[in-house]
Amino acid sequence: MVTSRDVAQLAGVSQMTVSRVLQGSDKVAAATRERVLAAMQEAGYRPHAAARTMRTRRTSTVGVVVADITNPFYPQLLEAVGQALEAACQRMVLWNAPDPGGSSALQALDEGTVDGLIFTTITEGSDQLADALQRGEPIVLLHRGLDSLDCDQVTTDNLTGGRAVADYLVATGHTRIGFLQGPELTSTARHRERGFRDRLAELGHPLAAELTGQGGFAHDLARSAMRELLAQDDPPTAVFCANDLTALGAVDGAVSMGRRVPEDVWVIGYDDIAMASWDSYDITTVRQPIAEMARAAVHLLLERVDDRSLPPRKEQFPSELVVRSSTARTEVR
Amino acid sequence: MVTSRDVAQLAGVSQMTVSRVLQGSDKVAAATRERVLAAMQEAGYRPHAAARTMRTRRTSTVGVVVADITNPFYPQLLEAVGQALEAACQRMVLWNAPDPGGSSALQALDEGTVDGLIFTTITEGSDQLADALQRGEPIVLLHRGLDSLDCDQVTTDNLTGGRAVADYLVATGHTRIGFLQGPELTSTARHRERGFRDRLAELGHPLAAELTGQGGFAHDLARSAMRELLAQDDPPTAVFCANDLTALGAVDGAVSMGRRVPEDVWVIGYDDIAMASWDSYDITTVRQPIAEMARAAVHLLLERVDDRSLPPRKEQFPSELVVRSSTARTEVR
Structure with a gap:
């Protein structure tokens, strides 16, 4: 892997100068900056994502947690969430795990590899999640809610x-x-x-x-x-x-x-x-209304990523009876 | 968020000393190290995942790329891959995207946020993926292969x-x-x-x-x-x-x-x-044989994460006709 040291050597500058260019510092002369940028390109240098994450504190990546991916409802919901995230220029990563409390997703949030989490299959009794919510972490519950917690939730009635x-x-x-x-x-x-x-x-x-x-x-x-x-x-x-x-x-x-x-x-x-x-x-x-619920959840989450001090919000969508031939096309005995 | 500066202040040492403790340096006296560790615990400090990733260069996270998550085949395959990864103490993150070349997953690999990738829905003509494979990146094709490429592939016949x-x-x-x-x-x-x-x-x-x-x-x-x-x-x-x-x-x-x-x-x-x-x-x-294929793909990938110089391997599983009542329980006219 190409390091900033290699770039410094190639450009004939100090590593500190390379670092300043990466940070967009105005202490570097324009000509020097161009030489460093050219050297980066020539060497194929990519500032490590990890380092970049540390500087910007945003990954533009949202984690989604699901427990029942073989229930066809969830692929449909995930596809809708993915589309809503894409429209907001966010990447989606998914945890499919039997643990509905999503401990490894919470760890990723804690470590900063995702900006926020959407839980779709939460169940009562997830203490670790309750703790994270009470700390004000950017987390939205979608589809399944928790009666006992005051946090961002998007459900139907x-x-x-x-x-x-x-x-x-x-x-x-x-x-x-x-x-x-x-x-x-x-x-x-x-x-x-x-x-x-x-x-x-x-x-x-x-x-x-x-x-x-x-x-x-x-x-x-x-x-x-x-x-x-x-x-x-x-x-x-x-x-x-x-x-x-x-x-x-x-x-x-x-x-x-x-x-x-x-x-x-x-x-x-x-x-x-x-x-x-x-x-x-x-x-x-x-x-x-799967698509609308997905958009609402993404909207609430991104707002909370920007501002953790927002009050908890609960959005509830109406439900609608759809009559098909498993019932109506025959007379009741 | 608690920073190393907070820890340094709490422990009454310099930030450099905190940094040395984090790096496991032997230049720190045992008593000082213990004071720093105690301060970290007291302050709730967690070395940022990004920083840790840079040191260890392993995330124990594997990315899986799928394009058709609403085709019930893929949730079944993903569940099997997830179980195989869990058995190997690896986390799974998933990209569900219409782009079968998985450009955002390749970016994550490039940036080091995943150790390797499993592609399940590859199609001919993904140039970016072909480039990554030719650079020897840890990538395995599962279920769908690419005739034109010499790389790790797990398919059925x-x-x-x-x-x-x-x-x-x-x-x-x-x-x-x-x-x-x-x-x-x-x-x-x-x-x-x-x-x-x-x-x-x-x-x-x-x-x-x-x-x-x-x-x-x-x-x-x-x-x-x-x-x-x-x-x-x-x-x-x-x-x-x-x-x-x-x-x-x-x-x-x-x-x-x-x-x-x-x-x-x-x-x-x-x-x-x-x-x-x-x-x-x-x-x-x-x-x-979905479960066997998933296990084989995880095995090949983890081997390649350890050793990129391995020759390309192609594993092909046999297929089996299963007769049910959409055909056999009636006579042919």
């Missing part, structure tokens, strides 16, 4: 989304209504369930314990849970799933038993990932 | 995989055989097509131009191309798709026209992503 599904199923005449839950430590699963459960009770159709299963935000778990629901003597006529991946698994569970969707059972998801609208599934779902 | 599909379809009696191509600039699409096309010709059933469409490794393009093939007066009875995402689109194109798979048309994919085996699709495909 999952409570209202869950309520809308309850309204829809009761209005279309269902009384045997099932539910496949998501992991309890995630805000999305908790809020969707609370909205759905509370509204069903208000409407006089409280959720029955025997019609509730754990889908775990995973295709295989949802498929098994759906098969258990459908194997009952009096199975549900409609099943709300806490996210689209769960709904895909639920449809496949039904298909694996020779049941038809929606003739035998309705299935509803949440998120509106691309696959939800593919012909083989065509799933009714609650849409999250 | 896509030629043989394509040939196996031709053998299977001819052996099961098909004569109207269709094909949905992938992007010509990718080695995977080229090799799969060449194997399939050459073997069909050898078997006396050369691929007909009117039964060939462009699936573009994308669900929506594949769906449209399949609809065009099936709208013909004499449509194909079987369609080989250059990857699984294309096959999912092909099935959905058939479904959208009320055609049944496999009763009306057989569909075959390539990769064996998780979705290929989901009940709603259950697609016959050619399996790539």
Whole structure:
């Protein structure tokens, strides 16, 4: 690797002069500066990024932390975040790790190799992250929030989304209504369930314990849970799933038993990932505005990188029920 | 942020002494060193990662470059690469960018913020990458290779995989055989097509131009191309798709026209992503050993980080036809 010493030798100046040129000092004569710059070019010298980072304290790189990259929702969200960052001339680096607290991403932030972090899969109980947030580090929670923390968060209104599904199923005449839950430590699963459960009770159709299963935000778990629901003597006529991946698994569970969707059972998801609208599934779902959420998160983060003293901000986007053929194109029995 | 100046003040020593302690110099008395270390701890001082990188020249971080993160193959591959890196105590950072040459990842390598790079979606014509490879930079091509370059590459035998599909379809009696191509600039699409096309010709059933469409490794393009093939007066009875995402689109194109798979048309994919085996699709495909390939790529890369003078190595894994209900559970007409 070419060093500043090599450049100094080639230009016939001291290393201090090379250093001054790198720092843009006005103590170097124009002719000398040009000689040094020419020598840098000739030698192929690149001021080490590490050194440059130390001077400017900005890397123009944002880290994104995700735990479930094989859930198709996250690649879509990451692509949207990447586009929003690119539009802001920022690079994206990604940590995909089972640890939702992103300890190695926090380390990178601590060490200055990223300017800020966007967490997309946070769960309750990440103490290290809570500490970093309380120190005012530039961190934004996207998609999943933390009820217990006052920090920048961009989410959708999952409570209202869950309520809308309850309204829809009761209005279309269902009384045997099932539910496949998501992991309890995630805000999305908790809020969707609370909205759905509370509204069903208000409407006089409280959720029955025997019609509730754990889908775990995973295709295989949802498929098994759906098969258990459908194997009952009096199975549900409609099943709300806490996210689209769960709904895909639920449809496949039904298909694996020779049941038809929606003739035998309705299935509803949440998120509106691309696959939800593919012909083989065509799933009714609650849409999250993924691109808008990604842009909002990037905007909040870059503002906080510039000014850590800003008060915490919470942006919540509305959700929207999208009806497709996994429910509506048939009459309720 | 706490600086070495703060530490020096707290410890009652010069900044030079703090610097010497950081560098592990033996010119500092033991008692002084302990005072400085205690001051660092008290002040919460962390030697800036950038500075540390300059000293050790290793970041234990590997960059991975991908262009198609919404193709479910890549999240699966990335998860496998992440696990292999974790087992080797390396961190993974990811660049998801439409530029398959990964110019910003190459910049990070150049600047020393990653030790090496794994490219998963390389295409012909990436001059910048070719330059970096010829300089002997620690770079491994995974999944997609470059015929024209002598460098570390981990791929599967896509030629043989394509040939196996031709053998299977001819052996099961098909004569109207269709094909949905992938992007010509990718080695995977080229090799799969060449194997399939050459073997069909050898078997006396050369691929007909009117039964060939462009699936573009994308669900929506594949769906449209399949609809065009099936709208013909004499449509194909079987369609080989250059990857699984294309096959999912092909099935959905058939479904959208009320055609049944496999009763009306057989569909075959390539990769064996998780979705290929989901009940709603259950697609016959050619399996790539994703986890083994990921481990091999990480192994080659870490060896090259240690020793750039190693000769270029090409590892090619075998492929395997996996028969599911998108083809075999029915008789050929």
